[in-house]
Amino acid sequence: MTTPPPIASFPLAARPHGLARWLPIIAVLRNYKRAWLLQDLSAGLVLTAILIPAGMGYAEAAGLPAIYGLYATIVPLIAYAIFGPSRILVLGPDSALIPLISATVLPLAGGDPAKAIAIAGMLAILSGGMCIIAGIAKFGFITDLISKPIRYGYLNGIALSVIIGQMPKIFGLSITGNTIWDELITLVQHVHDGKTNSMALAIGSSCLFVILGLKHFAPKISGVLIAVVGAIIVSSLFDLSHQGVSVVGILPQGLPTWQIPNIAPVKFDTLFSSALAIALVSFADMTLLSRTFAIRGGYKVDRNQELIALGIANISAGLFQGFSVSSSASRTPVAEAAGSKTQITGLVGTICIALVLLFAPMLLQNLPQAALSAVVISSGIAIFEIAGTLRLYQLRRFEFGLSIVCFAGVAFLGVIQGIFIAVGLALLAFVWSAWRPHYAVLGRVDGIKGYHDVSRHPDARRIPGLVIFRWDAPLFFANAETFCERVMQSVVTAPTMTNWVLVAAEPVTDIDITAADAIAELDKTLCQAGIELCFAEMKGPTKDRLKRYGIFNTLGKENFFPTIGQAVDAYLEVNKVEWKDWDE
Structure with a gap:
């Protein structure tokens, strides 16, 4: 099917103001x-x-x-x-x-x-x-x-x-x-x-x-x-x-x-x-x-x-x-x-x-x-x-499946039933992706600024004793336990004995009370093993929530850093670790 091209010249593409906002017929007649x-x-x-x-x-x-x-x-x-x-x-x-x-x-x-x-x-x-x-x-x-x-x-x-x-x-x-x-x-x-x-x-x-x-x-x-x-x-x-x-x-x-x-x-x-x-x-x-x-x-x-x-x-x-x-x-x-x-x-x-x-x-x-x-x-x-629909099949099979489910629902059950089934599946897919999001352990790659996923860059160098862990989703009740498990797994599989765990928290746009309590428990577990839990690049609103929960002071203000680089500098100084970066 050939989709009609957009009528770019139609003035009504702009949002109407004043009375025309409530009576769109005015904008139609003005621009007819x-x-x-x-x-x-x-x-x-x-x-x-x-x-x-x-x-x-x-x-x-x-x-x-x-x-x-x-x-x-x-x-x-x-x-x-x-x-x-x-x-x-x-x-x-x-x-x-x-x-x-x-x-x-x-x-x-x-x-x-x-x-x-x-x-x-x-x-x-x-x-x-x-x-x-x-x-x-x-x-x-x-x-x-x-x-x-x-x-x-x-x-x-x-x-x-x-x-x-x-x-x-x-x-x-x-x-x-x-x-x-x-x-x-x-x-x-x-x-x-x-x-x-x-x-x-x-x-x-x-x-x-x-x-x-x-x-x-x-x-x-x-x-x-x-x-x-x-x-x-x-x-x-x-x-x-x-x-x-x-x-x-x-x-x-x-x-x-x-x-x-x-x-x-x-x-x-x-x-x-x-x-x-x-x-x-x-x-x-x-x-x-x-x-x-x-x-x-x-x-x-x-x-x-x-x-x-x-x-x-x-x-x-x-x-x-x-x-x-x-x-x-x-x-x-x-x-x-x-x-x-x-x-x-x-x-x-x-x-x-x-x-x-x-x-x-x-x-x-x-x-x-x-x-x-x-x-x-x-x-x-x-x-x-x-x-x-064919483009969905070629590029994104799951979304193609959603389209087919909606199609079958509308055709077999009725319009509203089909829409509700597809919307329900879309929400379920969203929850699933947030429940099991992507995460990564980060390292330094020579010649590339920043810190990068070591699974995608096998040649990345990791700072001895420091696990830099990135979690690419908000933290909430459904994935809080998974977050803690993945952090501990990263500590266990680290090539050297871990002194600090640094969470690169920029992608974490929200933390609910369940996740905050889980972080507090994780902090206790790591402290018992002699490991410091720190955060870098956490957004202001997310940090404010931790303050309201009372977790911010428990973790310690000094354990929150504006950037990963500043956190790494602090780690190297406190732990007296010798580390030569590629851009130094």
């Missing part, structure tokens, strides 16, 4: 270029064709009337266009949230559509409020846990899920399954049994051929728009809806209105836990997708503003008869593939949906579902990160 308008308009028209059936379908899956899926699309897109920092992120009803929404709404509503709408709206308001609080509290730092291997695995998993999920519609089939592999197996069985709708397959494959062909040979032409318009024309001319080809159909009419959800106060306790789960899922999904597309586009997003924008979008949805929303991993790539440059694309999509609902509910009635699936599949193909 005329050349982008046609691309945003075209992408908005293409996006509309995806937003309408997707919104209606997700509403029905959540146990709500179809039109409320469009309400949950219109208002959040407007809110995010105003407050959202990402250039092309598309918000709306999302498959990751639907199980959480339906599991809460259906039992509480008791079959009453009005109650279901009110409960879904209140869920959106509560989850949105939680996101805003998290954004104000600057919890966006959590996205630092999302490394490049996890992003690659996430994108590849999403791409595969999107493609397999849309394949049945290309073949004119309606298939459901607990996992994408259930769907794939069922699809193969149906195709083998001859249940394929040949007309739907012809429409879908033709649209896919047009989209991919124009993207390769004429990238400036919107193949997605041509495919959608062409599919509508063919479907209308040949009346494909009466030949078993599934089409979008006539849309419901009406725009959303302001409405505060009216539910019994006793239900708030029940809704709170569900709203928290929805906030966590939407936050995890959105921050990863936003950061991924920002990196692909060569710009940055304010992670905390992203949380606030998500919260405002959800509250807006709840107040205008919608339900909880998040970023869309299938519609955002469609916007990107269609040439979207800014959130104007989302506003165009919103206006188009509103106009269709008001004046032309029959406009898209003949659009084949197979054509829509071709659009989504083409966007899925575009987000595969094959080159980056």
